[in-house]
Amino acid sequence: MPLHLPLPVTAEDFLAENHLCSLTTLRPDGTPHVAPVRFTWDGEAGLARVMTTVTRQKARNVLAADGDRVAVCQSVGFRWITLEGSATVSTDPPRLVEGARRYTKRYWSAPPQLPGLAVIEIAVDRVMGMY
Structure with a gap:
């Protein structure tokens, strides 16, 4: 179930900042895979949305266990926020357009237009942090 409570303004402001983050998924053998990503909230x-391609390890991990939990974390100095939830991978054109639109707004440039473009969508149900 996605998180439906509004986050504090300080969290929303922090999530709008342009920072590199990390995405943690689980490999099929259960070990964590941590990758640097850009994401949008x-x-x-x-x-939370992460633009990627279907061939990247993070997407393959999510596809292997569709709906499993993942975490995306942003940290800058002493401020940090982690968003957790179940993840899916989509190549549906309207979802790709929305993911790319939000990515472009947050990071001031469009995501790379690579073959097999996909969006990992995380239905966030847990938020932790100091922001």
């Missing part, structure tokens, strides 16, 4: 939908 959609507070209204309770979704």
Whole structure:
């Protein structure tokens, strides 16, 4: 179930900043895979989105266990926030367009247009941090 409570303004502001983050998924053998990513936060939908390609390890991990939990973390100095939830991978054109639109707004440039473009959508149901 996605998080539907509004986050504090300080958390929303921090999530709007342009920073590199990390995404933790689980490999099929259960070991963690941590990758540097850029992500966007959609507070209204309770979704974090990561643009990637279907061939990347992070996407393959999510596809192997569709709906499993993942975590995306942003940290800068002593401020940090972790968003956790169940993840899915989509190549649906409207979802790709929305993911790319939000990515471009946050990071001031469009995501790379690579073959096999996909979006990992995380239905966030847990937030932790000091922001």
